Amino acid sequence: MTFSPHIIRELLRTSDHQLQELKETYALLPATRCRRKTHCCSMLPEMTLVEALPVIRRLVEMNSAMRNSLIQKIITYFFLNPVEITSCPFLEGQECRIYPDRFFGCRSYGLWSRARYEALAARDRKAKKHLQEQWKSLGVSLPKKVVDFQVPYCLCVETNGPEVIDDKTLLKASDRIEEISSHFSSRHQWFARRYFSDLSFLLSALMFGYTQAVQMKFTLVRDMVHTKDRTELDKIIQELPDLCEALT
Ligand code: SF4
Known part of the structure; x- marks a missing residue:
């Protein structure tokens, strides 16, 4: 029920057809420009x-210096996201380091109608409240500013041409991506249910082991909430092994 480097290698080797279908689905969305470039890439x-697979492939193919710096940011994000609003780990200055492979969530942001966006935001708020309660039951009160944080509705994204995109088309693309990913059957479900559709969780679990990653996160978050001391986290990040050696 968990991913190993072996499973990821196998998925990378056998998923060309699904990745091509994913590209074709992304191409249904119009090219856009944003006046507040990357300003909203806070999560x-x-x-x-x-969608995670092409990004993992991109990481594997990067030069090791760039990969190691990116992996450090991703693992830091995994451990810190309950206590700090940082930024998406793929954001570097005002550039997205994986722009050609960015996720549907990035591509569709700013294209939804306000009503649809608010419905999605309400769903996220509910999930975050649930998470907050789970942490509370373990004796950890997450900072209110993190629990309440939401990326606001955006009016700054415009399509490059005259093309207008509506919620129906976006939902169709989203459903299609879900369908393509469902081809991986139980693994698609594990990623959604056990890893909460979170690439930073998947990479941390590959690095440390699933249970160990969860335990480490609990200890680090609890200590950060109580003491704000990052010494242990910094030590872990400095000593990360090169995960991609296991994936090639
Ligand atoms: S993946 Fe790229 S576009 Fe998406 S939130 Fe992160 S930095 Fe922004």
């Missing part, structure tokens, strides 16, 4: 397994 969006 790593949720994604399906098929």
Whole structure:
């Protein structure tokens, strides 16, 4: 019920057809420009397994210096996101380091109608409240500013041409991506249910082991909430092994 480097290698080797279908689905969305370029990239969006794979492949193919710096940011994000609003770990200055492979959540942001966006935001708020309660039951009160944080509705994204996109088309693309990812059957479900559709969780679990990653996160978050001391986290990040050696 958990991913190993072996499973990820196998998925990367056998998913060309699904990745091509994913590209074709992304191409249904119009090219856009944004006046507040990357200003809203404050969180790593949720994604399906098929969307995570091209990014993992991109990481594997990067030069090791760039990969190690990115992996450090991703693992830091995983451990810190309940206590701090940082930014998406793929954001570097005003550039997205994985722009050609960015997720549906990034591509559709700013294109939804206000009503639809508010419905999605309400769903996220509910999920965050639930998470907050789970942490509370373990004796940890997450900072209110993190629990309440939401990326606001955006009016700054415009399509490049005259093309207008509506919620129906976006939903169709979203459903199609879900369908492509469902090809990975139980693995698609594991990623959604056990890893909460979170690439930073998947990579941390591959790095440390699933249970160990969860236990480490609990200890680090609890200590950060109580003491704000990052010494232990910094030590872990400095000593990370090169995960991609296991994935190649
Ligand atoms: S993946 Fe790229 S576009 Fe998406 S939130 Fe992160 S930095 Fe922004």
